[in-house]
Amino acid sequence: MTTSAPLRSPLLYESWVFARQHFIHWRRSPLVPVQSVVFPTFLLITYYLLIGRSVMRITGSDSLYGLVPTCAIAGAFSGSLAVGLGISLERDVGLLSRFWALPVRRASALTGRLIAEAVRTLVSTAVITAVGIGLGLRFRGGPVELLLYLLVPVMVVIVFAMVVIAVAVRAKDGTVLIWIGLPAITAVFASSGSPPIESLPSWMWPLLRFQPMEPIVESMRTLAQGGLPWWPLLWGVLWTIAGAAVVGPLAVRGYRAAAESGGVRG
Amino acid sequence: MTAVAALTARMVRNTLRSDLPFAVLAPAGNFIIFNLALRNVIDTGEIRYPQYLLPVIIVQVTLLGALTTVDRATRDHQSEFGLRLRTLPISSLTPLTARMLYCLIRGVVALVATIVSGYVFGFRLLGGPGHFILFVLFVLALTLALSLVADAIGVGVSNSHIGKTGGSSQILLVPQMMLTMLSTGMAPVDSFPDWLHGFVRYQPVSQVTDTLRGLAAGNVAVSSVASSFAWCLGLLVAFGAIAVRMQRRTQ
Numbered sequence: 001m002t003t004s005a006p007l008r009s010p011l012l013y014e015s016w017v018f019a020r021q022h023f024i025h026w027r028r029s030p031l032v033p034v035q036s037v038v039f040p041t042f043l044l045i046t047y048y049l050l051i052g053r054s055v056m057r058i059t060g061s062d063s064l065y066g067l068v069p070t071c072a073i074a075g076a077f078s079g080s081l082a083v084g085l086g087i088s089l090e091r092d093v094g095l096l097s098r099f100w101a102l103p104v105r106r107a108s109a110l111t112g113r114l115i116a117e118a119v120r121t122l123v124s125t126a127v128i129t130a131v132g133i134g135l136g137l138r139f140r141g142g143p144v145e146l147l148l149y150l151l152v153p154v155m156v157v158i159v160f161a162m163v164v165i166a167v168a169v170r171a172k173d174g175t176v177l178i179w180i181g182l183p184a185i186t187a188v189f190a191s192s193g194s195p196p197i198e199s200l201p202s203w204m205w206p207l208l209r210f211q212p213m214e215p216i217v218e219s220m221r222t223l224a225q226g227g228l229p230w231w232p233l234l235w236g237v238l239w240t241i242a243g244a245a246v247v248g249p250l251a252v253r254g255y256r257a258a259a260e261s262g263g264v265r266g
Numbered sequence: 267m268t269a270v271a272a273l274t275a276r277m278v279r280n281t282l283r284s285d286l287p288f289a290v291l292a293p294a295g296n297f298i299i300f301n302l303a304l305r306n307v308i309d310t311g312e313i314r315y316p317q318y319l320l321p322v323i324i325v326q327v328t329l330l331g332a333l334t335t336v337d338r339a340t341r342d343h344q345s346e347f348g349l350r351l352r353t354l355p356i357s358s359l360t361p362l363t364a365r366m367l368y369c370l371i372r373g374v375v376a377l378v379a380t381i382v383s384g385y386v387f388g389f390r391l392l393g394g395p396g397h398f399i400l401f402v403l404f405v406l407a408l409t410l411a412l413s414l415v416a417d418a419i420g421v422g423v424s425n426s427h428i429g430k431t432g433g434s435s436q437i438l439l440v441p442q443m444m445l446t447m448l449s450t451g452m453a454p455v456d457s458f459p460d461w462l463h464g465f466v467r468y469q470p471v472s473q474v475t476d477t478l479r480g481l482a483a484g485n486v487a488v489s490s491v492a493s494s495f496a497w498c499l500g501l502l503v504a505f506g507a508i509a510v511r512m513q514r515r516t517q
Contacts, residue, residue, distance in 0.1 A: 034437050042440050046447045054307045054457050082436060175284065186299060199306035 011111065014104045018112025019119065022083075026120070036079025036124045041131050044071040048135055059196050066191075068132035069153075069220030073213065074188045075128060076121040076157040080164045081181045083117065087168035087258075094263025096169075096255070110165075110255055117161040118154045125153045140226030149223040152236065156216055159243040160184065166251040169258035184213075191217040212239040269356045273364030278371060285334065289372050293327040293380035300452070301387055308453040313483075316388040320380065321478035322451025325471050327376050328409050329442040332416035333435035335369055339420025362513045366413055373409035377402070393484025401481040404494060408474060411501035418505070418512040451475035470497045 026032040048067055055063040090096050099109040129149075133139065141149065167180060191214040197205060208214065215235035222229035297316075300323065305315035342348050342361060351361050381389070391398060419438070446452065448462065449471040458466050466472060477494035480486030 031436060034440075039436075039440055043443060046444050049458055049462060050447050050452055051304070051307055051457075053459065054309065054453065057309075058307060085436075178288070182295070189299075189303070195303045195307050200302060204302075 011105055011108055014108035015112040015115050017104075018099070018109050019116040022113065022116035023119075031085070032079055032082045032120070035082035036075050036120055037127050039078055040071040040075025040124065040128055043074065044068065044128060044131060045135070047071075055196070058199075062136065064132060064135060064137045065221050065224055066217065068129055068137055068224070069217045070188055070191065071132075072125040072128045072153050072220070073156060073216060074185050075124050076153050077160055077181065077184050077188065079120055079124065080117060080157060080161045081177050083113075083161070084164035084168040084177050087165065088171055088173050091169060091258040091261065092264045096259040097262045100259035106259075109259075110252065113165070114158050114161055117157055121154050121157040122150055125150055137224065139224050141223050142226075145223045145226065145228070148233070149220055152216060152220050152223075152233075155237070155240050159240050159247065162244065162247045162251040166247050166254050169251075169254040187211050187213045188217065190214075212236075212243070215239065269354075269360045270363050270367070273351075273361060274367045274371075277364055277368040281338065281368065282372075285372065286375065288334065289331065289376045290379040292330055293323060293376050294383040296326055296330075297323045297380060297383045297387070304452070308457055310454060313479075314388060316384060317390065317482070318479065319452070320384040320389045321475040321482065322446055322449060322471065323384075324377065324380050324405055324478065325408065325451060325475055326442070326446040327380060328373065328405070328412055329446065331369070331372055331376055331409070332412040333438055333442065335365070335413045335416035336420040336423075336435040336438065339365060339417040340424045343421045344424040358514055359510065362417060362509060365417055366410060369409060369413035370406060373406060373413075377405050389482070391482050391484075393481055393486075397481045397484050397486070400491070401478060404474065404478060404481070404498065407498040407502060411498060411505050414502070414509040415505035418509040421509075421512045445469065445471045449475060470501070473497055 044067055048064060052063055055061075087096075096109075100106060129137070129139070139146065139149075163180060164177065167176060171177070190208050190211070197208055200208065215232035216239075218232040219229045219236055222232065297320065301316055301319055304319070308315065310318045342365065348361065352358065381391070391401075393401070416438075448458070448466055449469060450466060451471055455463055455466050473490070474494045474497060477486060477490045480490055
């Protein structure tokens with residue numbers, strides 16, 4: 001494929017080639033950048049304009065520290081969904097099968113896809129946080145906190161991307177993805193801390209406290225405020241590992257079946 | 267059976283089954299989520315939040331429905347069937363008319379779903395039959411106007427890559443969100459930062475939700491109805507002209 005010297009780890013190198021294929025694709029068709037950066041950025045701005053004053057009046061604290069992580073994760077999710085919209089098409093035209101037939105490790109097409117998602121999330125989180133700083137967020141943590149803050153959404157999106165892949169390779173077209181996206185993004189917003197949890201009906205509190213997005217958003221909020229959130233971070237990692245253990249095999253098996261199908265026309 | 271009736275019936279049979287859950291669940295879900303999230307946050311004074319919120323949910327659902335219209339128009343126009351229709355001795359506007367009739371049917375379903383979920387959470391229609399008829403007419407006029415522009419966009423992008431992946435509707439989520447969330451439909455104008463008041467107060471979603479709220483309460487100012495009527499009529503004429511042009515252009 002290229003003449004440059006092979007890196008020490010061929011799997012990583014091959015994955016990177018596949019990841020670059022996605023970057024080129026996203027640069028040419030604007031859907032994924034729009035969904036992963038433009039949409040969440042505007043969501044952050046509009047939602048903050050809508051509730052900022054009211055939440056400040058009620059709680060006396062700035063809702064921005066909850067909203068910036070919320071929008072970063074929601075944006076990572078909606079970006080993955082946008083990528084997922086194209087997967088059924090790639091399967092039907094036989095692109096996935098062509099990758100399958102290339103003389104490379106077969107895993108690298110899938111790992112490359114996940115690496116591309118991770119890089120995309122890293123960039124979008126940075127952009128959204130920068131916009132948040134423009135709106136008045138002050139990141140009080142040091143370099144370690146910043147690194148962890150940027151890596152938390154990456155960790156979550158890898159599992160979410162596996163869910164999207166597992167569903168999209170089996171689906172007829174992209175519309176079914178709405179049914180994953182809606183509850184996922186609702187769960188993220190329910191953990192934003194705005195509305196204050198006390199303003200919701202009491203029967204919902206356990207539901208809100210123990211859902212997987214709560215420790216994730218809580219970790220990012222604490223990191224931005226300059227603390228090290230051991231417990232939320234541990235919970236978030238446990239949720240992520242459990243999620244990956246369940247959907248990982250489903251994604252791999254579904255992808256294999258789709259790649260071996262040869263497409264509907266080819 | 268006329269061509270329009272046949273095409274509309276085909277559309278209802280083909281699409282309503284996949285579209286219906288979304289048409290019913292989107293209003294119910296949006297109403298429940300925004301009502302839960304904002305009812306104790308936003309101060310609406312005398313009026314209770316479900317009563318305040320429902321009109322903007324109707325407008326939002328209409329906008330979201332229009333987004334599905336974009337994808338449907340794209341599919342309909344670029345498909346082999348769409349190509350075949352353009353060779354038949356029927357008006358080039360027949361497929362457009364059928365799609366619009368379908369949008370109105372879908373709009374009625376969504377409106378019923380919204381009002382039912384509103385009633386569960388404490389929304390009430392307090393006006394007389396006249397108010398109610400005007401309420402429904404406004405919603406349908408808005409549905410038609412937004413469906414027309416959505417259709418024009420869908421037909422316009424039907425040959426591009428973004429149209430083929432079904433993603434054109436996603437991009438329109440951003441203006442949809444800004445129009446509904448930065449309006450007095452979600453919160454009274456005082457909740458927004460001062461510099462934004464001009465936009466929030468005079469944009470069309472604020473005007474229309476204000477009128478719908480008045481009609482639901484059975485107590486509406488004539489000036490409010492007049493300004494919403496002007497918006498709806500203006501949008502219908504402008505968007506209708508664009509949609510007809512688009513449909514004819516790609517002959």
